[in-house]
Amino acid sequence: MNFFKKHLSLKSKRNMIGYFFVLPFVIGFLLFFLVPFIQAIVFSLNEIEMTGEGYQLIYQGFGNYEYVIYTHPRFNQLFVETVIETLIDIPLIIIFSFFAAILLNQKFRGRFLARTIFFLPVIMGAGIILSMEAEDYMAEIMATQIGEEAQTGLILGVDQLSDLLIEFNLPVVLIDYLMDSVDQIAEVIRSSGVQIIVFLAGLQSISPSLYEVAIAEGATPWEKFWKITFPMLTPILLTNVVYTIIDSFVANDLVDLIRDSAVGAGGYGISSAMSMIYLLFIAVLLIIIVGLISRGVYYHE
Amino acid sequence: MNKLNKLKPVFLLKSAEKIIDKENTKDILWSILRGLIIIGISYIILYPLLTKISSSLMAERDLFDHTVRWIPRSLNLENYRLVFRAMDYPRAIYNTLRTAVLVTVIQLISCSLIGYGFARFDFRGNKFLFALVIFTLVVPPQMIMIPLYLNFRFFDLFGILPEGGLNLLGTYWPFIFLSLTGMGMRNGLFIYIFRQFFKGMPVELEEAAYVDGAGPITTFIKIMVPGALPAFLVVFLFSFVWQWNDNFYIHMFLPYQHNLPTALSTVANDVSTLLGERNIQMTGGRIALTNNTGMLFYIAPLLLLYSFTQRYFIESVQRTGIVG
Numbered sequence: 091m092n093f094f095k096k097h098l099s100l101k102s103k104r105n106m107i108g109y110f111f112v113l114p115f116v117i118g119f120l121l122f123f124l125v126p127f128i129q130a131i132v133f134s135l136n137e138i139e140m141t142g143e144g145y146q147l148i149y150q151g152f153g154n155y156e157y158v159i160y161t162h163p164r165f166n167q168l169f170v171e172t173v174i175e176t177l178i179d180i181p182l183i184i185i186f187s188f189f190a191a192i193l194l195n196q197k198f199r200g201r202f203l204a205r206t207i208f209f210l211p212v213i214m215g216a217g218i219i220l221s222m223e224a225e226d227y228m229a230e231i232m233a234t235q236i237g238e239e240a241q242t243g244l245i246l247g248v249d250q251l252s253d254l255l256i257e258f259n260l261p262v263v264l265i266d267y268l269m270d271s272v273d274q275i276a277e278v279i280r281s282s283g284v285q286i287i288v289f290l291a292g293l294q295s296i297s298p299s300l301y302e303v304a305i306a307e308g309a310t311p312w313e314k315f316w317k318i319t320f321p322m323l324t325p326i327l328l329t330n331v332v333y334t335i336i337d338s339f340v341a342n343d344l345v346d347l348i349r350d351s352a353v354g355a356g357g358y359g360i361s362s363a364m365s366m367i368y369l370l371f372i373a374v375l376l377i378i379i380v381g382l383i384s385r386g387v388y389y390h391e
Numbered sequence: 392m393n394k395l396n397k398l399k400p401v402f403l404l405k406s407a408e409k410i411i412d413k414e415n416t417k418d419i420l421w422s423i424l425r426g427l428i429i430i431g432i433s434y435i436i437l438y439p440l441l442t443k444i445s446s447s448l449m450a451e452r453d454l455f456d457h458t459v460r461w462i463p464r465s466l467n468l469e470n471y472r473l474v475f476r477a478m479d480y481p482r483a484i485y486n487t488l489r490t491a492v493l494v495t496v497i498q499l500i501s502c503s504l505i506g507y508g509f510a511r512f513d514f515r516g517n518k519f520l521f522a523l524v525i526f527t528l529v530v531p532p533q534m535i536m537i538p539l540y541l542n543f544r545f546f547d548l549f550g551i552l553p554e555g556g557l558n559l560l561g562t563y564w565p566f567i568f569l570s571l572t573g574m575g576m577r578n579g580l581f582i583y584i585f586r587q588f589f590k591g592m593p594v595e596l597e598e599a600a601y602v603d604g605a606g607p608i609t610t611f612i613k614i615m616v617p618g619a620l621p622a623f624l625v626v627f628l629f630s631f632v633w634q635w636n637d638n639f640y641i642h643m644f645l646p647y648q649h650n651l652p653t654a655l656s657t658v659a660n661d662v663s664t665l666l667g668e669r670n671i672q673m674t675g676g677r678i679a680l681t682n683n684t685g686m687l688f689y690i691a692p693l694l695l696l697y698s699f700t701q702r703y704f705i706e707s708v709q710r711t712g713i714v715g
Contacts, residue, residue: 107607108512112520115505115582118572122539123527129538193429198422200429206701207433209708213632213693214440279435287708332529333580340531348533349639358537365534376529 134362154363164347165364172344173371176335179278183334184327187282191289192319212283281337285330292326293319321388328383332376339372447471447684451676470684477661477681478654480688486650488692490641491634493563497570498578498630499623505573506585507611511597521586528579532639540643565644576633576640581626588622589615621707628697628704635693651689658685 134154136147158165194205296319304314339345348368352361441461446454447470449463474480509521532539543565547556559565569575573582592615600610616623638652654661662681663673697704 104601104607105512105514108508108514108517111504111508111512111607114501114571115524115573116520118569118574119523119527122542122569122572122574123530123535126535126538126542127530129541130535133537190432193425196425198425202702202705204429204433205705207436209701209705210436210440210697212629213697214690276435276438279432280439291708336529336531340533345531345533349536352537358541362537365536369530369534372529372531 130362130365133358134366136359138358150359154359155367158360158363158367162360168344168347169368169371172342176338176342179274179281179338180331180334182274182278183282183285183338184331186278187285187289187330188323188327190282190286191293194286194290195293208286209283211280212287214280284337285334288326288330288333289323292323296322324383324387328380328387331379331383335372335376335379339368344368443683443687446680447687449680451674451680454676454680470680473662473665474658474681474684474688477658477665478651478685478688479649480654482649483651483654484692486648487635487652490563490566490645490650491631494566494570494575494634495627495630497567498573498575498581499627501571501573502578502581502626503585503616503619503623504611506582507589507615509582509586510589524573524579524582526579527574528577528583532576536639536643543644560644561647563645566640569640575630576637577629581630584626585619585622588619592618621703624700624703624707628700631696632693655685655689658682 132147135150135152137150137154139146139148190208194201194208300318300322301314304318309317345368348361348364351364352358445461445463448467450465450467450469453463453467505524509517509524540560543559545556546559546564566575570578573579596614596618597610600614605613635651638656641648641650641652659673659678659681662677666673666677
């Protein structure tokens with residue numbers, strides 16, 4: 091009995107060391123996350139005036155929010171555009187990266203090279219490069235060239251494709267979505283790097299014995315996919331969806347607007363109010379999507 | 392085996408061969424299709440890189456020459472010379488490298504320690520604190536940008552330091568503080584990766600170390616770090632690359648430093664000034680060529696790093712199991 095007691099206390103003593111390891115995070119969370127977070131809420135309700143030795147707050151109530159929603163010239167429009175674009179991109183990125191991971195997980199010659207190339211966007215597709223590429227003149231020239239080739243029949247252009255689909259009597263909404271997707275395809279592929287890695291790591295972690303049993307039972311590849319691969323990947327699917335949402339909401343035109351309005355006219359208060367509206371929206375979206383997906387998530391064990 | 396063959400009716404064997412044949416053609420068709428898909432996707436991924444390389448070697452007239460698509464008429468290194476000078480490349484690269492190395496090293500240490508704490512110690516509040524880690528990942532840094540900016544502009548440790556506080560902008564301290572405390576860019580993800588990896592490692596070695604009287608830090612350094620090299624490599628690459636590509640924190644904390652992001656954002660202007668000295672007009676085509684060459688200069692060190700580490704990176708990714 092005595093021994094048992096001693097053992098317990100030793101173990102809980104050891105566990106106390108854990109606090110020491112995570113202490114930096116706790117400090118960082120309080121000082122550089124929670125405090126600024128609360129301050130951001132306070133700022134959004136105030137006007138901030140810079141003085142010599144610091145800053146002063148002038149209480150505005152919900153004035154900043156009203157200004158952002160009713161008066162600001164660009165916020166509403168940009169907000170809607172950003173949200174729609176992101177909502178189109180997310181399923182495309184997930185589906186593409188899922189598909190790409192399955193391809194890269196198969197054995198074939200040149201697989202190593204293919205993986206090297208597929209992971210390349212992780213390196214190139216971020217920050218300043220991406221924003222410069224968006225306004226690149228070079229790309230425009232190239233695009234007009236491709237457009238000309240399409241007109242002369244060398245490449246099947248987007249317009250012809252859309253005509254084709256209209257002839258098939260597909261619903262217009264679907265055609266619009268497909269057309270947007272085709273426009274976005276390069277962007278989707280280039281923003282899927284991390285997601286492919288995550289899915290691939292997930293595929294690798296599925297125990298081969300599951301497949302062996304399935305083969306012994308005479309399962310077809312189709313059945314193996316839907317009965318093993320897909321369910322086993324659903325937890326990772328959730329991780330990836332969350333990552334994609336965060337990733338695409340962290341860098342876009344709206345975020346640039348928020349940043350610019352902090353520096354330029356309007357000031358910190360307005361910018362904070364925009365941030366809060368935006369954050370609230372992302373939070374609600376995340377809760378809805380995570381809630382929907384986690385119902386279908388299958389946990390092994 | 393022979394006996395079996397003799398026993399089997401011949402027609403059965405034939406049909407089995409047919410099935411194998413059918414499987415084979417299916418396999419071949421699939422590998423051709425797969426090859427085409429992979430080549431197509433690779434092309435889309437490499438396309439911007441290829442255009443940059445080819446346009447960086449172009450003279451302006453090649454841009455509007457329809458016979459020129461990829462390979463310029465004549466090899467033209469003027470873009471390189473101009474951009475190299477305009478960006479003040481050696482100084483820009485030195486400053487960016489310094490920030491990236493500093494941030495990456497600190498983040499590797501802090502995030503691995505924090506991840507280890509979450510993975511191996513069952514203290515009270517472990518789950519709750521880890522949920523907070525995920526929460527920091529979900530909130531875009533732009534949301535808390537202004538208060539964070541002001542806190543470092545008037546850094547008074549929340550009232551401890553004398554009035555007005557210190558101005559830490561323009562120094563490395565904001566980066567150091569954020570990285571040390573696991574609050575840097577996407578550090579939540581790194582903590583998550585380390586935690587997952589440490590959780591998957593066998594406990595026996597650690598316990599043996601404890602029995603031998605090693606302290607937790609010694610155990611961590613001697614046992615956990617060597618075992619977790621794949622996780623370290625993946626986090627190293629992510630952290631380094633993201634810091635390299637970052638212009639958000641850089642703009643906020645080091646507004647007056649000459650580094651790659653600032654050099655790149657003004658490269659067209661600077662080249663225009665250089666050309667102005669020679670009485671050459673800056674045109675739209677030239678701006679495009681300059682920007683593309685600048686971007687190539689920007690990512691070249693990363694490509695170099697990736698080409699050295701990708702073999703280990705890809706292997707590590709498989710073993711990290713960044714998964715839930």
